[in-house]
């Protein structure tokens with residue numbers, strides 16, 4: 158996505174183009190209400206639309222949501238089935254709305270454990286929404302370690318086939334083989350529910366990502382909470398390993 162396509166207000170020194178979110182706390186939200194964990198996840202799905210609206214409001218054109226990690230398969234089988242069913246229902250229900258809002262959906266992660274039916278549904282929704290200018294990446298069966306391993310494996314295959322010399326492998330080559338190779342790294346990662354860890358999300362891409370931690374559970378995370386995280390980001394100085402400039406450049410004005 159070229160800088161020229163971005164709204165005027167985000168084309169600043171430290172634009173906010175890509176937000177990643179770890180949607181945590183569905184289970185605790187449900188328990189506090191005497192509901193099942195699945196009811197918490199269901200309430201969580203309802204928040205996605207509001208977050209997309211808030212991203213549009215701030216001129217953010219890429220959002221990556223951690224919906225199901227490589228490790229989440231270890232949850233009780235009913236919860237895993239329930240989450241997969243919610244994921245499929247989301248794809249069926251939101252497809253037309255995503256097209257209407259100009260959102261292109263990409264599901265990132267392994268697909269070998271999905272049913273053939275779910276794989277076909279993902280392909281159909283990805284194709285139907287491909288022209289959208291706002292990108293929604295749904296990380297499902299995703300793990301940052303898995304992503305780096307699958308990239309390394311593909312690079313090794315190229316080396317074995319004689320198409321690449323080991324000495325030509327650098328960060329750019331590795332990055333090209335990661336799931337999110339076609340978008341810039343997240344500028345901001347928001348995690349809800351008070352936990353402060355990465356949980357095997359975008360390990361490579363988070364090298365210089367700013368983090369905001371919200372205390373509320375994901376089903377309570379609304380437009381105001383999103384705006385508060387954006388405001389916190391605006392107050393940050395991003396240096397990417399460099400020293401402080403004479404005039405500190407803040408992330409302000411970045412949507």
Ligand code: FPP
Pocket residue numbers: 180181182183184185186198199201202205223224225226229243244247295350375
């Ligand atoms: C973490 O809460 C949340 C998840 C593991 C799943 C997140 C999934 C959704 C919001 C629904 C899927 C979304 C889409 C768009 C299909 P937790 O269960 O770990 O909460 P807890 O830590 O309070 O138990």
